[in-house]
Amino acid sequence: MGQKLRKDISPRWRWDLSHMFKNKQALEDCAKQMDAGIPELAALAGKVHEDPMKAVRASFALSRLAGNYFVYSRMQQDQDGSNSAYKAQMARAEAYAVKVRAAGAFLEPELLMLPESTLKRLMEDEELSEYSVFFHKLLRQKPHILPPEQEQILAKGGEVFATASRTFNILDNVDLPLPETLMEDGSKQRLTHADYGNRMRSHNRAVRRDAFTGMMNAYGDFKGTLSTLYISSVKNDVLQADLRHYASAREASLSQNDIPLSVYDSLLKEAHKAFPILDRYMRLRKKALGLDELHLYDLYVPITDSFQLDLPYQKAAKMVKDGLKPLGSEYQGLLERAFSERWIDVYETRGKRSGAYSWGTYDSHPYVLLNHTDSINGAMTLAHELGHAMHSYYSNQTQPYEKAQYSLFAAEVASTCNEVLFNHALQEEYRDNKQAQLFFLTDLAEGFRTTFFRQTMFAEFEHLAHQMAEKGEALTDLNLSNLYEQLNRQYYGRECVIDPEIRHEWMRIPISTGRSMCTSMPPAIRRRCTWPAAS
Ligand SMILES: [Zn+2]
Secondary structure, eight states: OOOSOGGGSOGGGSOOGGGTOSSHHHHHHHHHHHHHHHHHHHTTTTOTTTOHHHHHHHHHHHHHHHHHHHHHHHHHHHHOTTOHHHHHHHHHHHHHHHHHHHHTTTHHHHHHHSOHHHHHHHHHOGGGGGGHHHHHHHHHHGGGOOOHHHHHHHHHTHHHHTHHHHHHHHIIIIIOOOOEEEOTTSOEEEOOHHHHHHHHTOSSHHHHHHHHHHHHHHHHTTHHHHHHHHHHHHHHHHHHHHHTTOSOHHHHHHHTTTOOHHHHHHHHHHHHHTHHHHHHHHHHHHHHHTOSSOBGGGSSSOSOSSOOOOOOHHHHHHHHHHHTGGGOHHHHHHHHHHHHTTOEEOSOOTTOOOSOEEEOOTTSOOEEEOOOOSSHHHHHHHHHHHHHHHHHHHHHHHSOGGGOOOOHHHHHHHHHHHHHHHHHHHHHHTTTOHHHHHHHHHHHHHHIIIIIIIHHHHHHHHHHHHHHHHTTOOOOHHHHHHHHHHHHHHHHTTTSBOOGGGGGGGGGSOOOOOOOTTOOOOSOOOEEOOSOTTO
16 A cells, blocks of 8 residues: 555556646646736736726636646646655746735735725626626625735734644644554554544454543643644634624634624534434444443444445446436536546555545646545545535536635535435445445444534534633633533533543644635635544
């Protein structure tokens, strides 16, 4: 695993990036177009009030080129990060992205200085309908944009504001020592983030208990540093929200995706209302596993160990395609294209980026990166990523470039829907096999527990922590750990033993920087599926 080189893999299982840029010359042409477009756009600074649409059009055209160039370069690097030519190309792409952003930095602040009525008129102009979403977002931001000098100060401080997030990432990914924990064969091996999920799914209870306590205590040992980082990040969110005239950090955060507070509130309300169903599932799990006490480290192990399915890629691809038949013949045809026209990079190879994602540009078909394993999980990942890919395909087909991007909030709908359809198909296929039925049904139930309940619990934790900061209550590692333990009690405590080590789990929640309000036009957005449900 991982030792195979790219050239050892048949081209058939490698994506074909030449659909983005035919050859080196095409890539060079794109760079030349950017070289010409950058000074042209920059020259419009200070003149937006004279002809706003000239600058908007120039900016979108340049973003499109830079997006194509960047996505291609990054995907090339993702296929082999050790290739120095790819690295050099990526550095060029990053430099262009910076230049393009700098050249157009004047645009949004200048547009925001126009009277609201002008922006509204532009938004409603039918001749400019492809820009309506852009102006809608701009208008929504307007009350939260500060005078130019203040914006400049905030922009200059951007890197400093991101200190907590950067420090957390280094500590979490590199410096945090993880202990050796028990393996199936009785030996002890160093725990890794990647393997934590596997150990938590072990049918040997001692293996998962050891992984759980080992992981939680590893974070607990750094509670001083980790809580200081988390608290600074919360205070930073509260400060930024306050400076930008949002009523709360929560409102500022939700506004990025245009989500009303009421959606958040009803999510929590519905999750709480559904606790009796969660309890029932916990009781079932306890019974099926034959345990007299259900612990938090018993939540990930499949409740049957007598069903295994070996799914080499071609078989997985066929099963996924069949499972998605309810989406119609057009969708089937697109899946066929994805498989036969090399939209997908299938196998793990040396230097390839880990995990899975769907990406691409507006001017190309979508691509999928996998590190396929011959398991149901591998097939599920394929179904999931193809959901993103087809969502992008349809969005790009239906919308003009200027409004084809969809929000992260909407993204997981398409992928999760595919997972559920695929699960139903598998249940149908193995309907005479009781163990298989049990396996697929728990897989579905786990999806609800981890995606719906667990993620909602994280959201609730973050909200309450920010609220404490907003009310001026002291944030300490002790009261954050208390809060997290209490939430676990509320979600799982009726049927599950709340192990004391769970108090440390909140320290694993990734700290993100928050973003500046003036970057509503990234060259392209990347969809990745992080926060694996099982860890
Ligand atoms: Zn996803």
